[in-house]
Amino acid sequence: MKLSNEQKRYIEELFELLKIPSISADSKFQKDVNDAANWIKDSLKKIGCDKVEIIKTKGHPIVYAEKIINTKFPTVLVYGHYDVQPPDPINLWDNPPFDPIIKQTKLHPEGAIFCRGACDDKGQMFMHIKALEKMNQKNNLKCNVKFMIEGEEEIGSENLEKFVKENKAKLKSDIILISDTGIISNNQPSITTSLRGLSYMEVSIKGPNKDLHSGLYGGAVPNPINILCEMISRLKDEDNKIIIPGFYDDVIEYDEDARNEINKEPFNLKEFKNSINISDIHGEKDYSTIERKSIRPTLDVNGIWGGYMGEGSKTVIPSEAHAKISMRLVPNQDWKKISKIFKDYFISIAPKSVSVKVKTHHGGYPYLTPSDNPGYKAAYMAYNETFGIKPLRSNSGGSIPIVPMFEKELKTKSILMGFGLDTDDIHSPNEHFGLFNFFKGIETIEKFYKYYSEIVN
Amino acid sequence: MKLSNEQKRYIEELFELLKIPSISADSKFQKDVNDAANWIKDSLKKIGCDKVEIIKTKGHPIVYAEKIINTKFPTVLVYGHYDVQPPDPINLWDNPPFDPIIKQTKLHPEGAIFCRGACDDKGQMFMHIKALEKMNQKNNLKCNVKFMIEGEEEIGSENLEKFVKENKAKLKSDIILISDTGIISNNQPSITTSLRGLSYMEVSIKGPNKDLHSGLYGGAVPNPINILCEMISRLKDEDNKIIIPGFYDDVIEYDEDARNEINKEPFNLKEFKNSINISDIHGEKDYSTIERKSIRPTLDVNGIWGGYMGEGSKTVIPSEAHAKISMRLVPNQDWKKISKIFKDYFISIAPKSVSVKVKTHHGGYPYLTPSDNPGYKAAYMAYNETFGIKPLRSNSGGSIPIVPMFEKELKTKSILMGFGLDTDDIHSPNEHFGLFNFFKGIETIEKFYKYYSEIVN
Numbered sequence: 001m002k003l004s005n006e007q008k009r010y011i012e013e014l015f016e017l018l019k020i021p022s023i024s025a026d027s028k029f030q031k032d033v034n035d036a037a038n039w040i041k042d043s044l045k046k047i048g049c050d051k052v053e054i055i056k057t058k059g060h061p062i063v064y065a066e067k068i069i070n071t072k073f074p075t076v077l078v079y080g081h082y083d084v085q086p087p088d089p090i091n092l093w094d095n096p097p098f099d100p101i102i103k104q105t106k107l108h109p110e111g112a113i114f115c116r117g118a119c120d121d122k123g124q125m126f127m128h129i130k131a132l133e134k135m136n137q138k139n140n141l142k143c144n145v146k147f148m149i150e151g152e153e154e155i156g157s158e159n160l161e162k163f164v165k166e167n168k169a170k171l172k173s174d175i176i177l178i179s180d181t182g183i184i185s186n187n188q189p190s191i192t193t194s195l196r197g198l199s200y201m202e203v204s205i206k207g208p209n210k211d212l213h214s215g216l217y218g219g220a221v222p223n224p225i226n227i228l229c230e231m232i233s234r235l236k237d238e239d240n241k242i243i244i245p246g247f248y249d250d251v252i253e254y255d256e257d258a259r260n261e262i263n264k265e266p267f268n269l270k271e272f273k274n275s276i277n278i279s280d281i282h283g284e285k286d287y288s289t290i291e292r293k294s295i296r297p298t299l300d301v302n303g304i305w306g307g308y309m310g311e312g313s314k315t316v317i318p319s320e321a322h323a324k325i326s327m328r329l330v331p332n333q334d335w336k337k338i339s340k341i342f343k344d345y346f347i348s349i350a351p352k353s354v355s356v357k358v359k360t361h362h363g364g365y366p367y368l369t370p371s372d373n374p375g376y377k378a379a380y381m382a383y384n385e386t387f388g389i390k391p392l393r394s395n396s397g398g399s400i401p402i403v404p405m406f407e408k409e410l411k412t413k414s415i416l417m418g419f420g421l422d423t424d425d426i427h428s429p430n431e432h433f434g435l436f437n438f439f440k441g442i443e444t445i446e447k448f449y450k451y452y453s454e455i456v457n
Numbered sequence: 458m459k460l461s462n463e464q465k466r467y468i469e470e471l472f473e474l475l476k477i478p479s480i481s482a483d484s485k486f487q488k489d490v491n492d493a494a495n496w497i498k499d500s501l502k503k504i505g506c507d508k509v510e511i512i513k514t515k516g517h518p519i520v521y522a523e524k525i526i527n528t529k530f531p532t533v534l535v536y537g538h539y540d541v542q543p544p545d546p547i548n549l550w551d552n553p554p555f556d557p558i559i560k561q562t563k564l565h566p567e568g569a570i571f572c573r574g575a576c577d578d579k580g581q582m583f584m585h586i587k588a589l590e591k592m593n594q595k596n597n598l599k600c601n602v603k604f605m606i607e608g609e610e611e612i613g614s615e616n617l618e619k620f621v622k623e624n625k626a627k628l629k630s631d632i633i634l635i636s637d638t639g640i641i642s643n644n645q646p647s648i649t650t651s652l653r654g655l656s657y658m659e660v661s662i663k664g665p666n667k668d669l670h671s672g673l674y675g676g677a678v679p680n681p682i683n684i685l686c687e688m689i690s691r692l693k694d695e696d697n698k699i700i701i702p703g704f705y706d707d708v709i710e711y712d713e714d715a716r717n718e719i720n721k722e723p724f725n726l727k728e729f730k731n732s733i734n735i736s737d738i739h740g741e742k743d744y745s746t747i748e749r750k751s752i753r754p755t756l757d758v759n760g761i762w763g764g765y766m767g768e769g770s771k772t773v774i775p776s777e778a779h780a781k782i783s784m785r786l787v788p789n790q791d792w793k794k795i796s797k798i799f800k801d802y803f804i805s806i807a808p809k810s811v812s813v814k815v816k817t818h819h820g821g822y823p824y825l826t827p828s829d830n831p832g833y834k835a836a837y838m839a840y841n842e843t844f845g846i847k848p849l850r851s852n853s854g855g856s857i858p859i860v861p862m863f864e865k866e867l868k869t870k871s872i873l874m875g876f877g878l879d880t881d882d883i884h885s886p887n888e889h890f891g892l893f894n895f896f897k898g899i900e901t902i903e904k905f906y907k908y909y910s911e912i913v914n
Contacts, residue, residue, distance in 0.1 A: 196672060198672075198772070200770045200772070202770075207735060207739075208733035208734065208735055209733055209734035209735075210733065212733065213855065214755070214757050214759060214783060214785065215653060215655075215785060215853070215854045215855030215856055216750065216853075216854050216855050217733075217750060217854070218653075218750065218755040218757050218785045218854060219740050219741065219749040219750050219753050219754075219755035219785065219854070220738060220739075220740050220746045220749040220750040220854075221733065221735060221738065221739060221740075222735060222737070222738075222739035223739075223757045223758060225689075225757075225758035225759075225760070225761050225780075226689065226693070226756075226757065226758050227739075228686070228761075229685070229686040229687075229689035229690050229758065229761070230686075230689075230690040230693075232682075232683065232686035232687075232690075233686050233687040233689075233690035233691075234690075236683070236687075276665035276666055276667065276669065276674075276678065277665065277666035278664060278665055278666075278678060278679060278810055278811075279809060279810060279812070280679070280808070280809040280810035281677060281678065281679075281810060282664075282677075282678060282679035282680075282684075282808060282810040282811075283676050283677050283678075284676065289677045292676040292677040293673065293674060293675065293676050293677040296676050297676075298671070298675040298676035299683075300671050300675050300680045300682075300683065300774055301680060301682035301683050301686065301763075301764065302671060302682075302764050302765050302770070302771060302772060302773050302774070302775075303682070303763065303764035303765035303766045303767075303771070303773075303775070304682050304685075304686070304761055304762065304763050304764060304766075304778065305761065305762050305763075305766040306758075306760065306761050306762075307758065307759050307760035307761060307781070308759050308760035308781060309760045309761075309762040309779075310760075312818065313657045313659075313759070313781060313783070313818040313819065314759060314760070314781075315655070315657070315759060315783060316759050316760075317757055317759070318759075318760070321761065322766075323682075324764070324765060324770060324771075326671060326770070326772060328671065328672060328675045328676065351737070351739060352736060352737040353735055353736060353737035353738060353739040354735075354739075355736070361769065361770040362770065396672070396673075397672045397673050397674070397675060397676070397677075398670065398672030398673050399672055
């Protein structure tokens with residue numbers, strides 16, 4: 001890929017940021033985390049932002065900045081994060097994890113930047129700073145822009161929620177723009193328009209007050225493991241539908257057109273099965289695999305334990321058995337309501353012979369961007385122009401808890417305008433981000449502002 | 458309890474044996490194990506046995522002896538063991554575990570010997586040596602007696618089976634006599650007439666070839682834990698009957714009279730529930746608790762594990778899930794057949810999306826002494842005379858693998874003529890054996906020989 005001088009400078013600048021090992025999870029890197037925040041503050045100042053500040057929290061600082069062009073213009077709040085995942089296992093990296101290098105790959109023939117944070121999220125966040133720089137230079141920006149770049153995304157954004165709650169006026173905007181997701185491929189852009197929520201529970205079944213000999217007591221006493229298994233089996237029916245009363249009450253059911261649209265996403269069932277080596281898929285009757293992993297709620301046991309788990313055999317009836325059970329939720333399910341009906345139902349199906357404890361670990365709301373949202377429309381038009389292909393709506397099966405949190409606290413939708421690929425190895429050794437994607441991202445963000453100001457003004 | 462000089466001598470002798478820490482599980486006590494074997498050899502010689510020998514095995518030695526009175530008389534083979542359980546946790550013993558002492562207890566107002574092995578099985582085995590000594594002195598024995606006293610009972614009798622198989626002629630007898638069980642109480646003697654067998658399986662369910670993110674894959678792939686739970690729930694029906702086809706085919710069904718007899722055993726349901734703190738019992742429909750834990754087969758999950766078992770939460774769909782499942786079997790179930798039908802059925806109920814492994818850990822046959830067996834009749838009459846109360850038949854829910862092994866190899870029934878109490882803390886700190894029980898045992902064994910020779914001759 002032949003780079004312009006300007007592009008070369010962007011890469012050089014990004015490399016400076018990437019070299020700072022701002023690992024939020026490890027207190028040994030506290031200074032680096034602060035250095036990264038300062039580097040971003042300087043970078044935002046340099047491109048002409050006002051009110052650039054570093055906001056201290058109980059944890060890592062948040063960088064905030066504004067570029068108010070005209071109070072009559074719509075305001076875009078850009079969210080990103082400067083912290084990164086630990087690079088472990090380091091021995092699996094082909095190059096040092098904080099020494100960025102450009103190498104070609106099959107999917108990135110133009111070259112990709114290999115470094116921890118290249119894609120998640122330093123590279124994607126930096127696209128927004130460079131897009132604003134360009135628009136400032138051209139003086140064609142018809143939106144106001146606010147930046148909120150945090151340092152705790154990889155450790156749960158614990159202090160961000162407090163900041164958001166306490167600064168609603170400051171953070172007021174018409175739309176939130178986030179580049180921390182991906183596109184289907186470099187030939188097929190996509191916009192993530194829904195996220196699943198989560199309700200994560202832990203259940204404990206207690207039978208006898210001590211472990212018992214399975215010969216002397218077997219057959220006559222409640223075995224907590226057998227009973228736990230029976231209770232778990234009563235959470236779904238034979239069609240893999242969840243039979244907790246009221247579970248599907250608030251689930252958005254899509255009509256045929258919408259389902260056809262969803263099922264247009266490129267997907268090869270054989271490749272899917274081969275990639276995880278399963279001989280058959282397994283899921284809710286009457287829904288496709290794409291639907292099952294995006295627009296339908298789930299119930300999965302994430303862990304189970306009880307009794308003797310060592311080598312060989314032990315003839316024990318254990319006193320207790322435990323499981324971690326989580327449900328992925330879809331718009332408009334309320335995780336607090338779901339956690340409650342799960343708990344009520346689970347307790348109701350227990351036999352009298354055991355005692356049951358149900359604990360809610362945590363939860364999160366699902367999220368949906370409707371296709372008539374002006375931000376979505378602007379993003380759609382931007383991708384369409386820069387990629388030359390209409391972007392698809394992508395329904396993610398995962399959860400990004402800050403997005404529904406922003407909606408709840410700021411009453412503002414987020415546009416998930418990502419440019420990474422699934423294969424970019426974020427959170428893994430050899431994380432990388434394509435040069436094509438980086439520059440296409442800057443270009444698409446610029447177009448977003450253009451279309452958004454046209455639609456809203 | 459006022460002891461005669463003879464009784465005092467018996468106690469002194471038993472103390473000598475009890476002081477030897479013949480812990481079979483710990484190789485540090487190898488010399489003590491050998492010393493105990495030698496002590497028994499000397500003891501059997503002293504009372505006038507012939508052919509007293511120590512038989513070496515790959516593990517600990519077996520002491521063998523004979524007292525052949527007349528080849529026309531019936532022959533009784535006495536089995537016992539001189540090895541003991543480790544005394545751990547030592548700090549919970551009120552006195553040193555290998556320094557025998559006589560103390561009163563609520564259930565043993567006449568005094569009880571406190572020492573590791575006092576009841577299991579040195580004390581109970583020694584009753585047979587003393588009974589034979591008395592009969593030799595009185596010259597009234599109308600049976601031949603063989604002794605086979607092993608040193609590996611507490612570690613699985615691994616080398617005994619080989620010895621038995623290779624010495625069938627030497628061990629030929631009409632009945633085997635074993636004192637390694639108990640009686641209901643000192644006011645209600647009982648004879649253990651049935652033992653449950655065992656089939657111990659381990660199952661593994663494999664879904665995807667790696668742990669998956671429950672957001673990105675949840676709903677669309679087989680979750681091995683959910684599936685394992687569903688499969689386990691399909692092993693029993695709502696009445697807690699095992700629904701593996703053919704499972705009950707060989708189970709002896711008792712008629713009303715026999716069931717009434719079984720249910721005569723003193724049993725207080727409230728006390729049973731309180732003792733293990735359960736609010737309700739749980740078991741096969743149409744059977745009492747006594748029946749459920751003795752004459753009915755069972756299926757218990759002894760251990761289960763899979764996925765994330767740590768603190769907090771992890772949103773994983775695990776690749777595998779595992780369980781240990783055992784079935785207690787009753788006469789005339791064949792553990793090899795049961796293991797096979799379990800495996801076939803378990804594999805047959807798995808969905809196509811997962812792979813299943815079923816492994817047989819080990820098994821054992823159930824055992825039954827019919828009430829028309831001459832040895833049983835003699836034991837019945839002996840207890841009735843010495844205790845002044847008719848003994849009850851006691852069906853144990855546990856397994857004593859050597860008993861069905863003797864039946865299989867030697868074609869000979871065993872009479873389980875025990876004298877311990879459930880509360881004697883065998884395998885626990887402060888093991889003890891009542892003086893009443895010890896002397897009553899010697900007396901009852903003497904009577905057994907008398908009645909047995911009368912019935913058989």
